Amino acid sequence: MKRVDKPGLRIGRFLLVILFFGGFFMGIDARAQSEPAAGIAIAVHGGAGTILRDQMTQETEQAYRDKMTEALRSGYEVLRQGGSSLDAVTAAIVILEDSPLFNAGHGAVLTSEGTVELDASIMDGSDRSAGAVAGLQHIRNPIRLARLVMEQSPHVIMAGNGAEQFAQELGMDLVPNEYFLTPRRREQLEQIQRQQQDSPTGSLLPPDEQKFGTVGAVALDRNGNLAAGTSTGGTANKRFGRIGDSPIIGAGTYADNETCAVSSTGHGEFFIRGVVAYDIAAMMRYGGLSLDEAANAVIQGRLTAMGGTGGVIAMDRQGNIAMPFNTPGMYRGYIDRDGDLSIQIFRDGE
Amino acid sequence: MKRVDKPGLRIGRFLLVILFFGGFFMGIDARAQSEPAAGIAIAVHGGAGTILRDQMTQETEQAYRDKMTEALRSGYEVLRQGGSSLDAVTAAIVILEDSPLFNAGHGAVLTSEGTVELDASIMDGSDRSAGAVAGLQHIRNPIRLARLVMEQSPHVIMAGNGAEQFAQELGMDLVPNEYFLTPRRREQLEQIQRQQQDSPTGSLLPPDEQKFGTVGAVALDRNGNLAAGTSTGGTANKRFGRIGDSPIIGAGTYADNETCAVSSTGHGEFFIRGVVAYDIAAMMRYGGLSLDEAANAVIQGRLTAMGGTGGVIAMDRQGNIAMPFNTPGMYRGYIDRDGDLSIQIFRDGE
Numbered sequence: 001m002k003r004v005d006k007p008g009l010r011i012g013r014f015l016l017v018i019l020f021f022g023g024f025f026m027g028i029d030a031r032a033q034s035e036p037a038a039g040i041a042i043a044v045h046g047g048a049g050t051i052l053r054d055q056m057t058q059e060t061e062q063a064y065r066d067k068m069t070e071a072l073r074s075g076y077e078v079l080r081q082g083g084s085s086l087d088a089v090t091a092a093i094v095i096l097e098d099s100p101l102f103n104a105g106h107g108a109v110l111t112s113e114g115t116v117e118l119d120a121s122i123m124d125g126s127d128r129s130a131g132a133v134a135g136l137q138h139i140r141n142p143i144r145l146a147r148l149v150m151e152q153s154p155h156v157i158m159a160g161n162g163a164e165q166f167a168q169e170l171g172m173d174l175v176p177n178e179y180f181l182t183p184r185r186r187e188q189l190e191q192i193q194r195q196q197q198d199s200p201t202g203s204l205l206p207p208d209e210q211k212f213g214t215v216g217a218v219a220l221d222r223n224g225n226l227a228a229g230t231s232t233g234g235t236a237n238k239r240f241g242r243i244g245d246s247p248i249i250g251a252g253t254y255a256d257n258e259t260c261a262v263s264s265t266g267h268g269e270f271f272i273r274g275v276v277a278y279d280i281a282a283m284m285r286y287g288g289l290s291l292d293e294a295a296n297a298v299i300q301g302r303l304t305a306m307g308g309t310g311g312v313i314a315m316d317r318q319g320n321i322a323m324p325f326n327t328p329g330m331y332r333g334y335i336d337r338d339g340d341l342s343i344q345i346f347r348d349g350e
Numbered sequence: 351m352k353r354v355d356k357p358g359l360r361i362g363r364f365l366l367v368i369l370f371f372g373g374f375f376m377g378i379d380a381r382a383q384s385e386p387a388a389g390i391a392i393a394v395h396g397g398a399g400t401i402l403r404d405q406m407t408q409e410t411e412q413a414y415r416d417k418m419t420e421a422l423r424s425g426y427e428v429l430r431q432g433g434s435s436l437d438a439v440t441a442a443i444v445i446l447e448d449s450p451l452f453n454a455g456h457g458a459v460l461t462s463e464g465t466v467e468l469d470a471s472i473m474d475g476s477d478r479s480a481g482a483v484a485g486l487q488h489i490r491n492p493i494r495l496a497r498l499v500m501e502q503s504p505h506v507i508m509a510g511n512g513a514e515q516f517a518q519e520l521g522m523d524l525v526p527n528e529y530f531l532t533p534r535r536r537e538q539l540e541q542i543q544r545q546q547q548d549s550p551t552g553s554l555l556p557p558d559e560q561k562f563g564t565v566g567a568v569a570l571d572r573n574g575n576l577a578a579g580t581s582t583g584g585t586a587n588k589r590f591g592r593i594g595d596s597p598i599i600g601a602g603t604y605a606d607n608e609t610c611a612v613s614s615t616g617h618g619e620f621f622i623r624g625v626v627a628y629d630i631a632a633m634m635r636y637g638g639l640s641l642d643e644a645a646n647a648v649i650q651g652r653l654t655a656m657g658g659t660g661g662v663i664a665m666d667r668q669g670n671i672a673m674p675f676n677t678p679g680m681y682r683g684y685i686d687r688d689g690d691l692s693i694q695i696f697r698d699g700e
Contacts, residue, residue, distance in 0.1 A: 123623075128623045128624070128656070129623065130622065130623050134509065134593070135509060135510070153590070154619065155590065155592045155619060156618075156619045156622045156623060157592065157593040157594075157598075157622065158590045158591050158592055158593070159484065159485060159509055159510070159591040159593055160485070160509070160510055160591045161591060162589060162590035162591025162592070163590060163591050165589075165590060166589075166590040239512060239515075239516075240503070240505065240508045240512035240513060240515060240516040241508050241509040241510045241511065241512025241513050242505045242507065242508055242512065243484070243507040243508070243509055244507075248507075248598060248599075248600075249598075249601070249622050249623060249625065250598075250600045250601065250622075250625035250628065251599070251600065254625070268506075269504065269505060269506045272480065272506045272507065272599050272600075273473075273478045273479065273480050273506060273599060274478070275599065275600035275604070275625060275628040278600065278625040278628060278629075278632075279628075279632070282628075282629070282632035282633075282635075282636055283632075283636055285632075285636075286632055286633055286635075286636035286637035287636035287637070306478065
């Protein structure tokens with residue numbers, strides 16, 4: 001395993017060393033800058049996809065805006081009272097899981113068998129501890145179980161019946177799978193299955209907010225701790241125990257006080273292959289980019305180049321917020337460090 | 351979301367821009383250097399942990415050496431005949447899965463219920479396509495099914511019964527769970543469960559090659575394509591549908607022709623939280639480090655600082671090989687670009 005040694009390579013290696021130590025000292029500089037303000041902030045998303053104004057009634061749009069506002073205010077109130085970013089993220093996601101509007105918890109999309117299977121994950125930026133659950137059928141709020149996996153077990157990921165058995169041992173109630181079912185999702189499944197019968201090769205339909213969808217939150221608390229969480233029902237008509245990016249640390253969720261907190265939504269397979277959530281943190285850490293530069297470089301650059309669609313919400317320790325996506329729309333909103341609330345759905349920022 | 355604008359920060363940002371463009375041009379330089387040679391190479395691992403010479407008979411040591419040699423020669427022969435790195439990785443891992451010596455396939459560790467549950471993943475560095483399977487009970491060679499998920503499905507991860515149903519639909523035979531069971535692993539489970547009865551709080555025992563263990567391979571083919579794969583039975587006495595890092599792209603397995611191919615082994619929870627396999631690639635891509643520098647910085651630096659134990663095998667497009675670990679030993683070996691074979695088990699390189 002000898003290295004080829006040419007003069008040109010030597011100069012190249014010398015420059016690399018300069019660059020490495022430059023990066024090292026810049027790292028110190030960046031850390032000095034990254035002392036937390038006393039600011040608090042929270043952002044949420046409710047999925048990205050083909051979300052177009054002319055296909056949405058005013059009532060529907062208002063319902064999405066109201067529910068995202070409720071989730072943001074609930075999480076922000078936790079932060080305002082001095083609570084942790086983990087508590088804020090959990091509070092916001094629980095509201096989105098309980099709403100039939102979003103593809104998570106009650107109202108999640110149906111598998112090919114007409115059942116609901118839920119995934120979620122959460123990560124604590126203060127020590128990079130994490131918890132994730134996959135393939136749940138009887139847990140009302142998967143984000144709460146992901147958090148119990150993080151805090152009450154030595155594991156990071158638990159799946160299926162085993163995860164639900166763990167929940168029961170900790171005293172969590174199970175709910176019947178029917179709790180999650182909504183008429184809207186039954187109709188959607190029937191429609192997809194009719195389309196597949198007409199065109200059996202079309203089993204990999206283009207991404208669509210009707211089919212994909214996720215909820216997520218990122219937050220910064222008074223102690224300067226970041227957290228991120230994500231929850232989903234996966235893709236409509238899914239088979240074969242498919243697991244998407246939402247329970248995958250590094251793909252669907254990532255948080256580290258030294259860089260950023262990220263929650264992803266979109267065509268999960270591309271987010272896994274691109275390690276999208278961690279890629280943003282890595283560009284900040286090793287490349288010296290700002291949150292905004294890194295989030296855009298990953299979503300508009302690397303993800304788009306792979307053919308992947310979706311977006312992220314991301315926050316750094318100064319409470320800067322980035323919400324890039326490459327789909328026609330993404331349900332998203334924030335209450336920033338100045339206390340200003342904003343809800344946006346379409347590409348034009350409205 | 352305005353940025354605070356102070357003179358000191360402006361200078362900091364100016365330096366970051368310099369650093370960024372420095373990194374950018376160095377990146378071009380690195381890519382120019384990364385044109386593939388006609389070289390081929392392969393490396394394998396069989397797990398990291400408390401592997402000590404004075405606790406191993408000469409016969410046992412020879413058995414491990416022989417089996418790793420067989421796996422390397424099998425994969426290398428694929429490469430020598432012009433086959434792909436994916437085929438070489440698969441061929442090498444199948445031999446380790448079929449051997450009762452390693453914690454993968456036949457001879458994998460047992461769950462708390464005395465059954466075997468297997469995970470695996472594979473990634474193609476040429477296009478970053480990937481496949482993974484988790485919680486298999488009836489698939490003789492999980493690495494083969496991971497590859498079918500990559501090549502024959504639109505998904506990346508499939509779990510449990512769903513994954514086995516997919517296998518059946520593609521004509522793969524199922525084997526009874528008893529195929530995987532060996533007397534050695536039954537005794538090990540009984541011993542762990544007896545120890546837990548004596549000390550019930552000791553459910554999170556320190557990592558140990560008796561309990562953890564994984565097999566994996568990385569390879570470079572004549573077309574300059576990298577591939578990586580990993581396969582495991584997880585941890586002995588595991589419960590709750592625990593999933594480790596082996597089926598997690600970015601944690602247990604990663605491959606990208608632009609940086610490196612990596613297969614991990616160790617205490618999986620830390621590898622997931624640290625996104626270890628992708629972190630090595632990110633340090634190379636954004637930080638300009640060499641394969642050896644990046645692999646060591648991640649394992650001896652970041653993983654060790656988190657309290658995680660284990661190691662990786664990693665290869666770049668020039669066929670450089672790095673095999674850092676922070677445990678007493680790691681079963682490992684390679685046939686390098688000069689055709690030289692080496693097998694090592696202990697820390698001293700023997």
